[in-house]
Amino acid sequence: MEHLDDEAVTRAGTHEGRAALPEAARAHLDTCVLCEQRVLGTERLASVLREEEPDPAVPSFDTFIAPHLTPERAPEPAPAPAPEPEPVPVPAPRVTAGRAAHLALAVTWRQVRLVPPVLSSAVVAGFAVLALALALVPSRPAEPYVEAVTVGLVTIAGVVACDPRRDPRREAFHAMLVPPLAVWFARLVLVLGAVLVLAVAVSALAGAVPGGRPFPELVGSWLPPSLLGAALTVFGTVWRSPAVGLVLGGVSWAMALAVFRWNTATGVFGAVAAPLWADLTASVTVAALVFAGAAWLVTRPGRSVG
Amino acid sequence: MRITAREVRYRYRGTTALAGVDLHVHGGVFGLLGPNGAGKTTLLRLITGLLRPRGGPLLVGGHDMGTIGGRRAVRRLVGYLPEDPGLYAHLTVRKNLDHAALLKGDPHARSRNRRAGQVMDRLDLTAHARTRAGELSVGGRQRAGLAQALIGGPPLLVLDEPTSALDPVHRHRFRELLRDLARDTTVVLSTHVLDDVARVCDRVGLLDAGTVAFTGTAAQLARAAPDGQDLEQGYAALLGHAPAPDQNSRPEP
Numbered sequence: 001m002e003h004l005d006d007e008a009v010t011r012a013g014t015h016e017g018r019a020a021l022p023e024a025a026r027a028h029l030d031t032c033v034l035c036e037q038r039v040l041g042t043e044r045l046a047s048v049l050r051e052e053e054p055d056p057a058v059p060s061f062d063t064f065i066a067p068h069l070t071p072e073r074a075p076e077p078a079p080a081p082a083p084e085p086e087p088v089p090v091p092a093p094r095v096t097a098g099r100a101a102h103l104a105l106a107v108t109w110r111q112v113r114l115v116p117p118v119l120s121s122a123v124v125a126g127f128a129v130l131a132l133a134l135a136l137v138p139s140r141p142a143e144p145y146v147e148a149v150t151v152g153l154v155t156i157a158g159v160v161a162c163d164p165r166r167d168p169r170r171e172a173f174h175a176m177l178v179p180p181l182a183v184w185f186a187r188l189v190l191v192l193g194a195v196l197v198l199a200v201a202v203s204a205l206a207g208a209v210p211g212g213r214p215f216p217e218l219v220g221s222w223l224p225p226s227l228l229g230a231a232l233t234v235f236g237t238v239w240r241s242p243a244v245g246l247v248l249g250g251v252s253w254a255m256a257l258a259v260f261r262w263n264t265a266t267g268v269f270g271a272v273a274a275p276l277w278a279d280l281t282a283s284v285t286v287a288a289l290v291f292a293g294a295a296w297l298v299t300r301p302g303r304s305v306g
Numbered sequence: 307m308r309i310t311a312r313e314v315r316y317r318y319r320g321t322t323a324l325a326g327v328d329l330h331v332h333g334g335v336f337g338l339l340g341p342n343g344a345g346k347t348t349l350l351r352l353i354t355g356l357l358r359p360r361g362g363p364l365l366v367g368g369h370d371m372g373t374i375g376g377r378r379a380v381r382r383l384v385g386y387l388p389e390d391p392g393l394y395a396h397l398t399v400r401k402n403l404d405h406a407a408l409l410k411g412d413p414h415a416r417s418r419n420r421r422a423g424q425v426m427d428r429l430d431l432t433a434h435a436r437t438r439a440g441e442l443s444v445g446g447r448q449r450a451g452l453a454q455a456l457i458g459g460p461p462l463l464v465l466d467e468p469t470s471a472l473d474p475v476h477r478h479r480f481r482e483l484l485r486d487l488a489r490d491t492t493v494v495l496s497t498h499v500l501d502d503v504a505r506v507c508d509r510v511g512l513l514d515a516g517t518v519a520f521t522g523t524a525a526q527l528a529r530a531a532p533d534g535q536d537l538e539q540g541y542a543a544l545l546g547h548a549p550a551p552d553q554n555s556r557p558e559p
Contacts, residue, residue, distance in 0.1 A: 172454060
C-alpha cells in the first residue's frame with residue numbers, strides 16, 4: 001500500500017485518532033515507520049496547540065444568534081379570540097310531510113306556467129297530425145312516423161325545459177328552500193312525461209288500426225332512441241347551451257336511424273350502437289346515467305347559463 | 307344571528323379565493339369591503355350555503371356550514387341578493403316575487419300574494435307590479451332582487467353590491483330600510499360604496515387577497531388614513547396603496 005496521504009495523517013494525529021482510519025490504512029501504519037513518524041509529529045503538534053489554545057466553547061444558535069434576530073422578527077400575532085357561536089343554533093322552519101307534498105305539487109304546477117305555451121301547442125299539434133294520418137292512411141307502416149315525431153318532440157322538449165331564460169339554476173335560487181335540482185327535475189318530468197304519454201297514446205291508436213304493428217313492438221321501436229335522445233339533449237343543454245343540446249340530440253337520432261332504418265351500423269360500431277339504441281334495458285341504463293350527469297351539473301351554483 | 311368564521315379557506319380550480327378568513331359578526335349591519343377579487347363574493351356564497359367551506363369552522367346562526375345539514379338549515383334562514391338578481395325577464399315583478407316565495411317554502415297562493423304585496427310596498431315597487439322584469443331599469447331590477455331576498459322575512463340578509471345601480475333617492479331609502487331591518491335581522495352587505503358603509507354599517511370587515519385585513523367600525527377604518535378621518539384613504543392605506551391626493555384640498559399656487 002502507498003503511504004498515508006496528508007489528510008489521513010491529520011485525522012490520525014488529531015481528535016479523531018487512529019481508529020478513524022480505514023482498516024487497511026491502520027495496518028499500513030503499524031508496519032510503516034515513515035508514516036508512524038508523520039502521525040506522531042502531528043499528534044505532538046496538536047497537543048502543543050491544545051495547551052496554548054483550548055478548544056473554543058461554541059455557543060448555541062439560541063444563545064448567540066437568536067437574541068440579535070429578535071428585534072427583526074415579526075411580532076407574534078395575538079391569539080385569535082375564541083369563536084363565539086350561537087349558544088343554540090337558530091331553528092330553521094320545519095317542513096312537515098304534508099307541507100312538502102303541497103309544496104312539490106305547487107312547484108310542479110308552476111312549471112306548467114313557466115314552460116312556453118308554444119311547446120305545448122307544438123307537442124299537441126304534432127301528435128294530433130300523426131294520429132290523423134294514422135287514421136286516414138292505415139295501410140302505411142306507422143312505426144317510422146311515430147318514432148320520428150316522438151324523438152323530434154322529445155329533443156325539442158328537452159331543450160325548452162332547460163332553456164337558459166327559464167333556468168332554475170340562478171345563483172339566488174340556490175339559497176332557497178326548494179333547490180334548483182328539484183325545480184329542474186319537476187319541469188323535466190312534466191315536459192318529457194307529457195310527450196311520452198302522448199306518444200304512448202298514439203302508439204295505442206296505431207296498434208288498434210287493422211293490420212297495424214302490435215302496440216308493444218311499436219313502443220319498443222321509439223322508446224329507446226327517445227330516452228337516449230332526451231338524455232343527451234338535456235345534458236348538452238345543461239352542460240353548455242341549447243345549441244349543443246340540439247346537436248347531441250341530432251346525433252342520437254342519426255344513430256337511431258343508422259341502426260333501425262339505414263342498416264349502416266355494421267362491424268364494431270354496429271355491435272356497440274345497435275344494442276344501445278335498440279335495446280330498452282341498455283338505453284334506459286345509459287339514459288339514466290346521462291340524466292344523472294345533467295342533474296349533478298344542475299346542483300353546481302357556478303354553472304348557471306342564465 | 308351570529309356568524310363566526312375561523313381559518314375559513316376556499317379554492318376554485320387552481321385559484322385561492324379565501325386563504326384563511328377569521329370573522330365574527332354579532333348582528334346589525336356588517337359591511338364587507340375589499341378590492342375586486344378579494345374574495346367577498348366567495349365569502350358570501352359560503353355564508354349562504356352555496357359553497358362548502360374548506361378549513362373552518364364557519365358557523366352561521368350556530369349551524370356548521372361544513373355539513374349538508376347546516377347548509378340546508380341556513381338556506382331556510384337566509385335572504386340572498388347576488389350581483390345578478392336572478393329574475394325571470396319574461397315574468398312580471400309580482401310573479402317573480404310569487405315564484406321566490408314559493409321556492410322559499412310557501413305553497414299557498416294567497417299568502418304568497420300578500421307577502422309579495424308587502425315587500426313591493428316596502429321597496430316602492432307597487433307601481434311596477436305588472437311590469438315584466440326584463441323591462442325594468444337596472445336599478446328597478448336591483449330593487450326587485452332585493453324584494454326577492456326580503457320575501458319571507460329571513461333573519462339573515464346577505465347582499466352583494468345591492469346599491470351599485472340605485473339612484474340617490476332610492477339609495478337613501480335603501481339605507482333607511484337597512485337600518486330598519488337591522489333591528490331584528492343580521493345584514494351582511496358587500497359593497498364598494500364607502501358612503502353606504504359610513505352611514506349604515508355597524509361594523510366593517512376589509513378583505514384583501516383572501517384574508518381579513520381589518521375588522522372594526524367605519525370610524526376605526528377612517529383612522530387608518532393619514533388624516534385619521536377619511537374612510538376612502540383609510541381603506542387605501544390598509545390595502546397598502548398610497549392615498550390619492552385630494553384635488554380639492556390642493557393649496558393654491
